[in-house]
Amino acid sequence: MIEQFDAIVVGAGMSGNAAAYTLASQGLKVLQLERGEYPGSKNVQGAxxxxxxxxxxxxxxxxxxxxxxxxxxxxxxxxxxxxxxxxxxxxxxxxxxxxxxxxxIRAQFDKWFSRKVREAGATVLCETTATELVRDGNGKVIGVRTDRAGGVVFANVVVLAEGVSGLLGTRAGLRECQAIPTPLL
Ligand SMILES: Cc1cc2nc3c(=O)[nH]c(=O)nc-3n(C[C@H](O)[C@H](O)[C@H](O)COP(=O)(O)OP(=O)(O)OC[C@H]3O[C@@H](n4cnc5c(N)ncnc54)[C@H](O)[C@@H]3O)c2cc1C
Incomplete structure:
Protein backbone atom coordinates (compact mmCIF):
# COMPACT_ATOMS: atom_id res chain seq x y z
CA MET A 1 0.00 0.00 0.00
CA ILE A 2 2.12 2.93 -1.25
CA GLU A 3 0.08 5.77 -2.67
CA GLN A 4 0.20 9.56 -2.82
CA PHE A 5 -2.74 11.67 -1.59
CA ASP A 6 -3.36 15.40 -1.39
CA ALA A 7 -4.27 14.97 2.27
CA ILE A 8 -4.35 12.27 4.91
CA VAL A 9 -6.71 12.79 7.85
CA VAL A 10 -6.01 10.73 10.97
CA GLY A 11 -9.20 10.06 12.92
CA ALA A 12 -12.88 9.90 12.00
CA GLY A 13 -14.42 11.76 14.92
CA MET A 14 -16.11 15.12 14.57
CA SER A 15 -12.92 17.00 13.70
CA GLY A 16 -11.56 14.39 11.28
CA ASN A 17 -14.86 14.05 9.47
CA ALA A 18 -15.23 17.83 9.19
CA ALA A 19 -11.68 18.10 7.79
CA ALA A 20 -12.01 15.15 5.40
CA TYR A 21 -15.41 16.33 4.18
CA THR A 22 -14.19 19.88 3.58
CA LEU A 23 -11.05 18.77 1.74
CA ALA A 24 -12.79 16.11 -0.37
CA SER A 25 -15.60 18.52 -1.26
CA GLN A 26 -12.95 20.78 -2.81
CA GLY A 27 -11.96 17.93 -5.14
CA LEU A 28 -8.80 16.92 -3.29
CA LYS A 29 -7.68 13.28 -3.10
CA VAL A 30 -8.21 12.46 0.57
CA LEU A 31 -7.42 9.37 2.64
CA GLN A 32 -8.94 9.14 6.11
CA LEU A 33 -7.64 6.62 8.65
CA GLU A 34 -9.68 5.43 11.63
CA ARG A 35 -8.45 2.88 14.12
CA GLY A 36 -11.97 1.89 15.17
CA GLU A 37 -14.03 -0.82 13.56
CA TYR A 38 -16.24 1.97 12.15
CA PRO A 39 -16.38 5.75 12.63
CA GLY A 40 -17.98 6.39 16.02
CA SER A 41 -17.01 3.06 17.55
CA LYS A 42 -14.31 4.73 19.69
CA ASN A 43 -16.05 8.01 20.46
CA VAL A 44 -17.51 9.24 23.71
CA GLN A 45 -19.81 12.17 24.26
CA GLY A 46 -22.67 13.20 26.58
CA ALA A 47 -23.94 14.15 23.99
CA ILE A 105 -25.61 9.18 19.67
CA ARG A 106 -22.05 9.35 18.41
CA ALA A 107 -21.97 5.79 17.08
CA GLN A 108 -24.86 6.70 14.78
CA PHE A 109 -23.93 10.28 14.07
CA ASP A 110 -20.29 9.57 13.18
CA LYS A 111 -21.39 6.84 10.77
CA TRP A 112 -23.68 9.34 9.05
CA PHE A 113 -20.92 11.96 8.91
CA SER A 114 -18.53 9.36 7.52
CA ARG A 115 -21.02 8.49 4.78
CA LYS A 116 -21.01 12.18 3.82
CA VAL A 117 -17.22 12.09 3.74
CA ARG A 118 -17.23 9.10 1.40
CA GLU A 119 -19.93 10.66 -0.79
CA ALA A 120 -17.69 13.73 -1.07
CA GLY A 121 -15.06 11.44 -2.59
CA ALA A 122 -12.67 10.59 0.25
CA THR A 123 -11.30 7.10 0.84
CA VAL A 124 -12.02 5.99 4.41
CA LEU A 125 -9.98 3.14 5.89
CA CYS A 126 -11.20 1.79 9.24
CA GLU A 127 -9.39 -0.63 11.55
CA THR A 128 -6.23 1.20 10.53
CA THR A 129 -4.08 2.97 13.10
CA ALA A 130 -1.60 5.66 12.12
CA THR A 131 1.46 4.79 14.17
CA GLU A 132 4.05 7.36 13.13
CA LEU A 133 4.52 10.47 10.99
CA VAL A 134 6.85 9.99 8.01
CA ARG A 135 9.21 12.89 7.30
CA ASP A 136 11.58 13.71 4.46
CA GLY A 137 15.25 14.57 4.91
CA ASN A 138 14.33 18.14 5.86
CA GLY A 139 11.91 17.05 8.56
CA LYS A 140 8.80 17.91 6.55
CA VAL A 141 5.87 15.58 7.20
CA ILE A 142 5.18 13.69 3.97
CA GLY A 143 2.95 10.85 5.13
CA VAL A 144 2.11 8.38 7.87
CA ARG A 145 3.03 4.84 8.74
CA THR A 146 0.09 2.61 9.60
CA ASP A 147 -0.28 -0.71 11.37
CA ARG A 148 -1.08 -2.44 8.09
CA ALA A 149 1.64 -4.58 6.55
CA GLY A 150 3.81 -2.29 4.42
CA GLY A 151 1.31 0.42 5.17
CA VAL A 152 3.08 3.70 4.50
CA VAL A 153 0.96 6.33 2.76
CA PHE A 154 2.09 9.72 1.49
CA ALA A 155 0.38 13.09 1.21
CA ASN A 156 1.11 16.79 0.78
CA VAL A 157 -0.73 17.47 4.05
CA VAL A 158 -1.40 15.33 7.11
CA VAL A 159 -4.25 16.43 9.41
CA LEU A 160 -4.10 15.02 12.94
CA ALA A 161 -7.64 14.71 14.31
CA GLU A 162 -6.92 11.95 16.81
CA GLY A 163 -8.87 13.41 19.70
CA VAL A 164 -7.83 14.17 23.22
CA SER A 165 -5.20 11.43 23.55
CA GLY A 166 -3.26 12.79 20.56
CA LEU A 167 -0.62 10.11 20.85
CA LEU A 168 0.71 10.54 17.33
CA GLY A 169 1.10 14.29 17.74
CA THR A 170 2.67 13.80 21.16
CA ARG A 171 5.16 11.27 19.86
CA ALA A 172 6.06 13.62 17.02
CA GLY A 173 6.77 16.41 19.52
CA LEU A 174 3.93 18.54 18.12
CA ARG A 175 2.02 18.73 21.41
CA GLU A 176 2.90 18.47 25.05
CA CYS A 177 3.25 15.05 26.57
CA GLN A 178 0.16 13.95 28.46
CA ALA A 179 -0.20 11.74 31.49
CA ILE A 180 -1.56 8.93 29.34
CA PRO A 181 0.09 5.51 28.91
CA THR A 182 2.03 4.98 25.70
CA PRO A 183 0.69 2.15 23.54
CA LEU A 184 -1.51 3.05 20.57
CA LEU A 185 -4.53 0.78 20.93
C1 LIG B 1 -17.70 11.73 28.81
C2 LIG B 1 -17.64 12.80 27.74
C3 LIG B 1 -18.78 13.55 27.45
C4 LIG B 1 -18.73 14.55 26.47
N1 LIG B 1 -19.86 15.24 26.17
C5 LIG B 1 -19.85 16.18 25.20
C6 LIG B 1 -21.04 16.85 24.83
O1 LIG B 1 -22.11 16.62 25.37
N2 LIG B 1 -20.97 17.78 23.84
C7 LIG B 1 -19.78 18.06 23.18
O2 LIG B 1 -19.79 18.91 22.27
N3 LIG B 1 -18.64 17.42 23.51
C8 LIG B 1 -18.66 16.49 24.49
N4 LIG B 1 -17.51 15.83 24.81
C9 LIG B 1 -16.28 16.19 24.09
C10 LIG B 1 -16.28 15.53 22.72
O3 LIG B 1 -16.36 14.13 22.88
C11 LIG B 1 -15.00 15.90 21.99
O4 LIG B 1 -14.85 17.30 21.97
C12 LIG B 1 -15.01 15.41 20.56
O5 LIG B 1 -15.24 14.03 20.49
C13 LIG B 1 -13.69 15.76 19.92
O6 LIG B 1 -13.75 15.35 18.57
P1 LIG B 1 -12.43 14.90 17.84
O7 LIG B 1 -12.81 14.56 16.44
O8 LIG B 1 -11.37 15.91 18.07
O9 LIG B 1 -11.95 13.60 18.62
P2 LIG B 1 -12.68 12.19 18.79
O10 LIG B 1 -14.14 12.30 18.68
O11 LIG B 1 -12.08 11.57 19.99
O12 LIG B 1 -12.18 11.39 17.50
C14 LIG B 1 -10.84 10.99 17.34
C15 LIG B 1 -10.86 9.77 16.43
O13 LIG B 1 -9.53 9.48 16.04
C16 LIG B 1 -9.33 8.08 16.10
N5 LIG B 1 -7.90 7.91 16.28
C17 LIG B 1 -7.14 8.32 17.33
N6 LIG B 1 -5.86 8.04 17.14
C18 LIG B 1 -5.79 7.43 15.94
C19 LIG B 1 -4.70 6.91 15.18
N7 LIG B 1 -3.42 6.98 15.62
N8 LIG B 1 -4.97 6.33 13.97
C20 LIG B 1 -6.25 6.26 13.51
N9 LIG B 1 -7.32 6.75 14.21
C21 LIG B 1 -7.08 7.33 15.39
C22 LIG B 1 -10.17 7.63 17.28
O14 LIG B 1 -10.51 6.25 17.19
C23 LIG B 1 -11.40 8.52 17.12
O15 LIG B 1 -12.40 7.94 16.30
C24 LIG B 1 -17.52 14.82 25.78
C25 LIG B 1 -16.38 14.05 26.07
C26 LIG B 1 -16.44 13.05 27.04
C27 LIG B 1 -15.21 12.24 27.33
Missing amino acids: IMYANMLEKIIPDFRDDAPLERHLVEQRLWVLDDTSHTGIHYRSDDFNEAKPNRYTI
Whole structure:
Protein backbone atom coordinates (compact mmCIF):
# COMPACT_ATOMS: atom_id res chain seq x y z
CA MET A 1 0.00 0.00 0.00
CA ILE A 2 2.12 2.93 -1.25
CA GLU A 3 0.08 5.77 -2.67
CA GLN A 4 0.20 9.56 -2.82
CA PHE A 5 -2.74 11.67 -1.59
CA ASP A 6 -3.36 15.40 -1.39
CA ALA A 7 -4.27 14.97 2.27
CA ILE A 8 -4.35 12.27 4.91
CA VAL A 9 -6.71 12.79 7.85
CA VAL A 10 -6.01 10.73 10.97
CA GLY A 11 -9.20 10.06 12.92
CA ALA A 12 -12.88 9.90 12.00
CA GLY A 13 -14.42 11.76 14.92
CA MET A 14 -16.11 15.12 14.57
CA SER A 15 -12.92 17.00 13.70
CA GLY A 16 -11.56 14.39 11.28
CA ASN A 17 -14.86 14.05 9.47
CA ALA A 18 -15.23 17.83 9.19
CA ALA A 19 -11.68 18.10 7.79
CA ALA A 20 -12.01 15.15 5.40
CA TYR A 21 -15.41 16.33 4.18
CA THR A 22 -14.19 19.88 3.58
CA LEU A 23 -11.05 18.77 1.74
CA ALA A 24 -12.79 16.11 -0.37
CA SER A 25 -15.60 18.52 -1.26
CA GLN A 26 -12.95 20.78 -2.81
CA GLY A 27 -11.96 17.93 -5.14
CA LEU A 28 -8.80 16.92 -3.29
CA LYS A 29 -7.68 13.28 -3.10
CA VAL A 30 -8.21 12.46 0.57
CA LEU A 31 -7.42 9.37 2.64
CA GLN A 32 -8.94 9.14 6.11
CA LEU A 33 -7.64 6.62 8.65
CA GLU A 34 -9.68 5.43 11.63
CA ARG A 35 -8.45 2.88 14.12
CA GLY A 36 -11.97 1.89 15.17
CA GLU A 37 -14.03 -0.82 13.56
CA TYR A 38 -16.24 1.97 12.15
CA PRO A 39 -16.38 5.75 12.63
CA GLY A 40 -17.98 6.39 16.02
CA SER A 41 -17.01 3.06 17.55
CA LYS A 42 -14.31 4.73 19.69
CA ASN A 43 -16.05 8.01 20.46
CA VAL A 44 -17.51 9.24 23.71
CA GLN A 45 -19.81 12.17 24.26
CA GLY A 46 -22.67 13.20 26.58
CA ALA A 47 -23.94 14.15 23.99
CA ILE A 48 -25.10 17.59 23.04
CA MET A 49 -24.07 18.61 19.57
CA TYR A 50 -23.84 22.34 18.95
CA ALA A 51 -24.80 22.50 15.31
CA ASN A 52 -23.72 25.95 14.18
CA MET A 53 -20.30 24.79 12.96
CA LEU A 54 -21.69 21.71 11.18
CA GLU A 55 -24.24 23.95 9.50
CA LYS A 56 -21.41 25.90 7.89
CA ILE A 57 -20.11 22.85 6.04
CA ILE A 58 -23.33 20.81 5.56
CA PRO A 59 -26.15 23.39 5.60
CA ASP A 60 -28.92 20.80 5.04
CA PHE A 61 -27.68 18.32 7.70
CA ARG A 62 -31.08 18.38 9.45
CA ASP A 63 -32.64 16.57 6.45
CA ASP A 64 -31.01 13.22 7.14
CA ALA A 65 -28.57 13.37 10.08
CA PRO A 66 -29.49 11.01 12.96
CA LEU A 67 -30.49 13.77 15.38
CA GLU A 68 -32.48 12.65 18.43
CA ARG A 69 -34.14 15.90 19.57
CA HIS A 70 -33.26 19.53 20.11
CA LEU A 71 -32.74 20.77 23.66
CA VAL A 72 -35.30 22.96 25.37
CA GLU A 73 -33.30 23.80 28.50
CA GLN A 74 -29.83 23.51 30.01
CA ARG A 75 -28.63 23.08 33.59
CA LEU A 76 -25.16 23.81 34.90
CA TRP A 77 -23.81 22.42 38.19
CA VAL A 78 -20.76 23.07 40.28
CA LEU A 79 -19.91 20.01 42.39
CA ASP A 80 -17.67 19.00 45.24
CA ASP A 81 -17.54 15.67 47.07
CA THR A 82 -20.58 16.35 49.24
CA SER A 83 -22.67 19.08 47.67
CA HIS A 84 -23.63 20.92 44.53
CA THR A 85 -25.15 24.17 43.35
CA GLY A 86 -26.38 25.09 39.90
CA ILE A 87 -28.38 27.21 37.52
CA HIS A 88 -31.23 26.29 35.26
CA TYR A 89 -31.68 28.04 31.89
CA ARG A 90 -34.73 27.77 29.68
CA SER A 91 -35.58 30.09 26.82
CA ASP A 92 -37.92 30.34 23.87
CA ASP A 93 -34.76 30.77 21.81
CA PHE A 94 -34.21 27.03 22.18
CA ASN A 95 -37.24 26.52 19.93
CA GLU A 96 -35.95 28.60 17.02
CA ALA A 97 -36.69 27.34 13.48
CA LYS A 98 -33.17 25.91 13.11
CA PRO A 99 -32.09 24.92 16.63
CA ASN A 100 -28.42 24.87 17.57
CA ARG A 101 -28.38 22.16 20.27
CA TYR A 102 -29.26 18.52 19.60
CA THR A 103 -28.80 15.27 21.45
CA ILE A 104 -27.05 12.68 19.30
CA ILE A 105 -25.61 9.18 19.67
CA ARG A 106 -22.05 9.35 18.41
CA ALA A 107 -21.97 5.79 17.08
CA GLN A 108 -24.86 6.70 14.78
CA PHE A 109 -23.93 10.28 14.07
CA ASP A 110 -20.29 9.57 13.18
CA LYS A 111 -21.39 6.84 10.77
CA TRP A 112 -23.68 9.34 9.05
CA PHE A 113 -20.92 11.96 8.91
CA SER A 114 -18.53 9.36 7.52
CA ARG A 115 -21.02 8.49 4.78
CA LYS A 116 -21.01 12.18 3.82
CA VAL A 117 -17.22 12.09 3.74
CA ARG A 118 -17.23 9.10 1.40
CA GLU A 119 -19.93 10.66 -0.79
CA ALA A 120 -17.69 13.73 -1.07
CA GLY A 121 -15.06 11.44 -2.59
CA ALA A 122 -12.67 10.59 0.25
CA THR A 123 -11.30 7.10 0.84
CA VAL A 124 -12.02 5.99 4.41
CA LEU A 125 -9.98 3.14 5.89
CA CYS A 126 -11.20 1.79 9.24
CA GLU A 127 -9.39 -0.63 11.55
CA THR A 128 -6.23 1.20 10.53
CA THR A 129 -4.08 2.97 13.10
CA ALA A 130 -1.60 5.66 12.12
CA THR A 131 1.46 4.79 14.17
CA GLU A 132 4.05 7.36 13.13
CA LEU A 133 4.52 10.47 10.99
CA VAL A 134 6.85 9.99 8.01
CA ARG A 135 9.21 12.89 7.30
CA ASP A 136 11.58 13.71 4.46
CA GLY A 137 15.25 14.57 4.91
CA ASN A 138 14.33 18.14 5.86
CA GLY A 139 11.91 17.05 8.56
CA LYS A 140 8.80 17.91 6.55
CA VAL A 141 5.87 15.58 7.20
CA ILE A 142 5.18 13.69 3.97
CA GLY A 143 2.95 10.85 5.13
CA VAL A 144 2.11 8.38 7.87
CA ARG A 145 3.03 4.84 8.74
CA THR A 146 0.09 2.61 9.60
CA ASP A 147 -0.28 -0.71 11.37
CA ARG A 148 -1.08 -2.44 8.09
CA ALA A 149 1.64 -4.58 6.55
CA GLY A 150 3.81 -2.29 4.42
CA GLY A 151 1.31 0.42 5.17
CA VAL A 152 3.08 3.70 4.50
CA VAL A 153 0.96 6.33 2.76
CA PHE A 154 2.09 9.72 1.49
CA ALA A 155 0.38 13.09 1.21
CA ASN A 156 1.11 16.79 0.78
CA VAL A 157 -0.73 17.47 4.05
CA VAL A 158 -1.40 15.33 7.11
CA VAL A 159 -4.25 16.43 9.41
CA LEU A 160 -4.10 15.02 12.94
CA ALA A 161 -7.64 14.71 14.31
CA GLU A 162 -6.92 11.95 16.81
CA GLY A 163 -8.87 13.41 19.70
CA VAL A 164 -7.83 14.17 23.22
CA SER A 165 -5.20 11.43 23.55
CA GLY A 166 -3.26 12.79 20.56
CA LEU A 167 -0.62 10.11 20.85
CA LEU A 168 0.71 10.54 17.33
CA GLY A 169 1.10 14.29 17.74
CA THR A 170 2.67 13.80 21.16
CA ARG A 171 5.16 11.27 19.86
CA ALA A 172 6.06 13.62 17.02
CA GLY A 173 6.77 16.41 19.52
CA LEU A 174 3.93 18.54 18.12
CA ARG A 175 2.02 18.73 21.41
CA GLU A 176 2.90 18.47 25.05
CA CYS A 177 3.25 15.05 26.57
CA GLN A 178 0.16 13.95 28.46
CA ALA A 179 -0.20 11.74 31.49
CA ILE A 180 -1.56 8.93 29.34
CA PRO A 181 0.09 5.51 28.91
CA THR A 182 2.03 4.98 25.70
CA PRO A 183 0.69 2.15 23.54
CA LEU A 184 -1.51 3.05 20.57
CA LEU A 185 -4.53 0.78 20.93
C1 LIG B 1 -17.70 11.73 28.81
C2 LIG B 1 -17.64 12.80 27.74
C3 LIG B 1 -18.78 13.55 27.45
C4 LIG B 1 -18.73 14.55 26.47
N1 LIG B 1 -19.86 15.24 26.17
C5 LIG B 1 -19.85 16.18 25.20
C6 LIG B 1 -21.04 16.85 24.83
O1 LIG B 1 -22.11 16.62 25.37
N2 LIG B 1 -20.97 17.78 23.84
C7 LIG B 1 -19.78 18.06 23.18
O2 LIG B 1 -19.79 18.91 22.27
N3 LIG B 1 -18.64 17.42 23.51
C8 LIG B 1 -18.66 16.49 24.49
N4 LIG B 1 -17.51 15.83 24.81
C9 LIG B 1 -16.28 16.19 24.09
C10 LIG B 1 -16.28 15.53 22.72
O3 LIG B 1 -16.36 14.13 22.88
C11 LIG B 1 -15.00 15.90 21.99
O4 LIG B 1 -14.85 17.30 21.97
C12 LIG B 1 -15.01 15.41 20.56
O5 LIG B 1 -15.24 14.03 20.49
C13 LIG B 1 -13.69 15.76 19.92
O6 LIG B 1 -13.75 15.35 18.57
P1 LIG B 1 -12.43 14.90 17.84
O7 LIG B 1 -12.81 14.56 16.44
O8 LIG B 1 -11.37 15.91 18.07
O9 LIG B 1 -11.95 13.60 18.62
P2 LIG B 1 -12.68 12.19 18.79
O10 LIG B 1 -14.14 12.30 18.68
O11 LIG B 1 -12.08 11.57 19.99
O12 LIG B 1 -12.18 11.39 17.50
C14 LIG B 1 -10.84 10.99 17.34
C15 LIG B 1 -10.86 9.77 16.43
O13 LIG B 1 -9.53 9.48 16.04
C16 LIG B 1 -9.33 8.08 16.10
N5 LIG B 1 -7.90 7.91 16.28
C17 LIG B 1 -7.14 8.32 17.33
N6 LIG B 1 -5.86 8.04 17.14
C18 LIG B 1 -5.79 7.43 15.94
C19 LIG B 1 -4.70 6.91 15.18
N7 LIG B 1 -3.42 6.98 15.62
N8 LIG B 1 -4.97 6.33 13.97
C20 LIG B 1 -6.25 6.26 13.51
N9 LIG B 1 -7.32 6.75 14.21
C21 LIG B 1 -7.08 7.33 15.39
C22 LIG B 1 -10.17 7.63 17.28
O14 LIG B 1 -10.51 6.25 17.19
C23 LIG B 1 -11.40 8.52 17.12
O15 LIG B 1 -12.40 7.94 16.30
C24 LIG B 1 -17.52 14.82 25.78
C25 LIG B 1 -16.38 14.05 26.07
C26 LIG B 1 -16.44 13.05 27.04
C27 LIG B 1 -15.21 12.24 27.33
